[in-house]
Amino acid sequence: MILKFESEFNEPYVELKDFQEIKLRKQIKYVYENSPFYREKFRQAGISPEDIQTIGDLEKVPFTTKDEIRESQRIQPPLGLHAAASLEDVIRVHSSSGTTGKPTYVGITRHDWDVWTEILARVLKTHGIGRDSRIVFAMGLTFFVGSSMKDGIERLGATFIPIGTGASERVVQSIQDFQADVLFCTPSYASYLAEYVRDHFHMEPKDLGIKIMSVGGEPGGGLPEVRRKIEQDWGCKVLEAMGNADMAPVLFSECPEQDGMHFIGSDFVICEIIDPKTGKTIPIADGVEGELVYTAIDRECCPLVRFRTRDLIRVKTGECKCGRKSFRIRCIGRTDDMLIVRGVNVFPSAIKDVVSSFRPQVTGEIRILLKQKPPLVHPPLPIQVEVEDGLTESEQSALKKEIESTLRSKLIFTSDVQLVPKGTLPRFEMKAKLVQEINV
Amino acid sequence: MILKFESEFNEPYVELKDFQEIKLRKQIKYVYENSPFYREKFRQAGISPEDIQTIGDLEKVPFTTKDEIRESQRIQPPLGLHAAASLEDVIRVHSSSGTTGKPTYVGITRHDWDVWTEILARVLKTHGIGRDSRIVFAMGLTFFVGSSMKDGIERLGATFIPIGTGASERVVQSIQDFQADVLFCTPSYASYLAEYVRDHFHMEPKDLGIKIMSVGGEPGGGLPEVRRKIEQDWGCKVLEAMGNADMAPVLFSECPEQDGMHFIGSDFVICEIIDPKTGKTIPIADGVEGELVYTAIDRECCPLVRFRTRDLIRVKTGECKCGRKSFRIRCIGRTDDMLIVRGVNVFPSAIKDVVSSFRPQVTGEIRILLKQKPPLVHPPLPIQVEVEDGLTESEQSALKKEIESTLRSKLIFTSDVQLVPKGTLPRFEMKAKLVQEINV
Incomplete structure (x- = not known):
């Protein structure tokens, strides 16, 4: 009790x-x-x-x-x-x-x-x-x-109607069938789903009747412009x-x-x-x-x-x-420098750890390229990985795949690994600067 | 009460x-x-x-x-x-x-x-x-x-340690960390995971200490040869x-x-x-x-x-x-003719329904090719789909992708759609025979 x-x-x-x-x-x-x-x-x-x-x-x-x-x-x-x-x-x-x-x-x-x-x-x-x-x-x-x-x-x-991820058709179908008034999702999925409804159901998301969109798992719901867009699309209140x-x-x-x-x-x-x-x-x-x-x-x-x-x-x-x-x-x-990829917490140092396990094919140096303001990141996350000299093209292609699959499996996020030659990435004596913001 | x-x-x-x-x-x-x-x-x-x-x-x-x-x-x-x-x-x-x-x-x-x-x-x-x-x-x-x-x-x-699907590394890691003695999965995943443990952890699955493997979601656990293989790999009892x-x-x-x-x-x-x-x-x-x-x-x-x-x-x-x-x-x-793909029930008639929604690009005729004895099927499920004449190569390629993605989204399974010319598939006057077993 x-x-x-x-x-x-x-x-x-x-x-x-x-x-x-x-x-x-x-x-x-x-x-x-x-x-x-x-x-x-x-x-x-x-x-x-x-x-x-x-x-x-x-x-x-x-x-x-x-x-x-x-x-x-x-x-x-x-x-x-x-x-x-x-x-x-x-x-x-x-x-x-x-x-x-x-x-x-x-x-x-x-x-x-x-x-x-x-x-x-x-x-x-x-x-x-x-x-x-x-x-x-x-x-x-x-x-x-x-x-x-x-x-x-x-x-x-x-009434709890669990659908999960990767089944947008069924999400929309269930909202319609049950006249659901509440939708739980990440803010980025709310935006994606609005377009999905227009493309696949040829209707406006707001006609689905959702009154409350409860968002979490990543920031976004607290940003006025993100919130306004979701509320306009869905005709609902976004609550964090x-x-x-x-x-x-x-x-x-x-x-x-x-x-x-x-x-x-x-x-x-x-x-x-x-x-x-x-x-x-x-x-x-x-x-x-x-x-x-x-x-x-x-x-x-x-x-x-x-x-x-x-x-x-x-x-x-x-x-x-x-x-x-x-x-x-x-x-x-x-x-801290934690990133959030589709609701999953990802630490740059953890990425470096995983990549380093591919030595001696890699040097261990990495750089994460962010196209959005951290901590929110949309997958795939671009990661530059320094490789040692002498790898053939097919070895490189296999290495890229293997690193991406290991990152997926260990850290549960999708990456786009870009192999770069040894010595390309900047070194830092004290604290590694693993993340670089581009086009932010 | x-x-x-x-x-x-x-x-x-x-x-x-x-x-x-x-x-x-x-x-x-x-x-x-x-x-x-x-x-x-x-x-x-x-x-x-x-x-x-x-x-x-x-x-x-x-x-x-x-x-x-x-x-x-x-x-x-x-x-x-x-x-x-x-x-x-x-x-x-x-x-x-x-x-x-x-x-x-x-x-x-x-x-x-x-x-x-x-x-x-x-x-x-x-x-x-x-x-x-x-x-x-x-x-x-x-x-x-x-x-x-x-x-x-x-x-x-x-003690319940939920990991879910698509995270084999974490499944193995959790078994080790908690000295877990019970693993819940589908029988086909049990076999896959045994190879994964050998390839990625360089150890025998039976050394992980699983005593009970509770399998369900698809048949297999009741088949003596499937069961024997899993039990040999894992040194455990397979229970259905x-x-x-x-x-x-x-x-x-x-x-x-x-x-x-x-x-x-x-x-x-x-x-x-x-x-x-x-x-x-x-x-x-x-x-x-x-x-x-x-x-x-x-x-x-x-x-x-x-x-x-x-x-x-x-x-x-x-x-x-x-x-x-x-x-x-x-x-x-x-x-009946229900198939089970990775624990998901799939009806051939439902596949035909979904494919038919792509008319007039398709004729509506399909044939499902099974490489295993039904109802158990390993994805991707090969499905022949008849298309109307006159589609360009790029239209065909887009159509294949779109059908596969709609099947995934509506029926929650992965398919491999093979487009075949109009009139190729056999017709049946009374009851459609949608499924053909090959190499079973």
Whole structure:
């Protein structure tokens, strides 16, 4: 049974503080007792669980980074030294591509599942989705939001019509057959599908009757011009949602007022905002910008304390016209060089790792060419790869194919590998500049 | 709350009769009151719900066929005249390709979900899977077994590691990282993956430690030579499971004794076996062969009475070495011409329908070339398509691509369209013979 604060997303953030701090103290004790990673982190920082009584006390705890999670899983596979539940109690494991070719894993227990499902049902409610809504789902169900979203939709009692990706004909057919009023997809698919409807069904997408387009998995829904185009095509409201692979599939959700994404998980996660350069906490207030930092306060497996998300956001506070008082955000970028290709997180360093495994045929030097503003990238992603001298044309052609197929298989995105002669790509002494923006 | 018979799959089928008949009477009354399709069917057969008191009485009810379901959904979209629940109460809808390009839909209510999840948890228990099992799932989650199986695995408390299709590297990596002991996939993927492991990981698949390979979605797991090869490659037991898109994702499951698939859903579904030619009921007894006919006895939405599955099976009775007393089956074929391509049901008539939509460029005549014994087919499926005279080479090339892409999009399988001149393909006056076996 999960302990939740039913009306949490109708309250201003500060009023939840007492409730959050009760859970925080319990969670810190649990994490200290069950996670060797955090016990060591606390020891090194010279603090004990008793030192963390309030949200303000969290500043005493050093951040947790994605690199640490990866290292923690390398030392103690598969879930890492930070995991605090036994594999026996884990009912599901999601994997993400991580910053190297090796995936990182997130496990959830039955309790964690219950929390996620509760949050996901709230995401939908915030969108204005109810029991009568008919939702066509045109994202991958393997994608970790997918199978979690299924449970959230079913808990809410809406009608879930899963179609997945690569079946546009069926997406449109199902929308028509069920007079579906909600479509879940990535923003880039929403644009693609509008053209598909015109070309293949000889009708205007807005005549399909979609009222809410819930977009996620990649940025775009927050960009005014992208949003305006989708809304014009479809005659609908575009609503954004956002989560984090290591904390919860979704944690922020936009209401029909479209004035930013409401934080809807404050009984399960504490948000802090920090200056990404100094690491200093910035009080949550209207207009502040910074990096989101999450602390789980109700998590059994893979609990994280002060996890740096690398998501750069802008805050909006004050009561929303919808009546909700929780703070809202827009995502304005990333503080690292992560790219997002069709909803999949891809790190340039991971691409370099994979390409380097083709030594001695390649030198290991690469350059990623971006035609769009990062982090959003449309596949295939052009990647220049330096090859050693002496390869025949047919060896080069086979090598190109093999690298592309390995990238697809290890990092789950489509690339267009362009082989270039040894010595062509610029070298950097300190930090490799792997990404170059062209025609942006 | 579902009414279930906990130990049902440990009892001989006949001893459950009383329990089944209580549920049957209730269900027949429900169906009669809520489904216009069945009210009309009963009227035409001159029977009333009171005439159906025992399983034996079921013979009075005419069969329900897939064609009727399609027609029922055409008359009253989207779920059909046979549906007996309101769309408001439907929490999930699955679609199958059906025998024409238009999908047929199956909706489930929260109660139906509970029944399916219960059955799926039993399928796993029958396999010998428990809370400590670590299951890598390498089938599509959009595939309707997938998202249902997720719930069954989570109800059982095993660890579910969903990977999906098209990511072999990650499948192998996850098996290694979690020391997974169970792999879910299609039998053809099991063979493909064995070679993949040898080529890319330079190791023998059996060294990965998989103990149970649960195969389904296509026949093959029941063929001794296919099974032997997979078991040799992987050093595991291959266990089959089988269901039906219109009744439940899975209803039969093999135990580690590998002596046929146990029927594990007798508190939710009544099985009859009929002679597919005469339609006469054949009593369930050791060694009998016939077509499976299902009657739901605990279903709210899309309840079916005497549904002809077209699955040809052979029965085995008597106590299994595992202790279970329920009857067991092997699937030995189909009584229609349905093909199965990578787990997707494909009807030759549906292919003809889709191709015909390209008139006047095509004549509408097609021939499907099979290199394997049906119903199992490996993609791409070669299809000869007759074209009208006068198309240029580039028009032909564009036409081929367009037909292949439309087949992919409408029927979800990959084809290799071979255009042939008008008048090349044999004509049949009565019933088109669309399929030709070559090199079988």
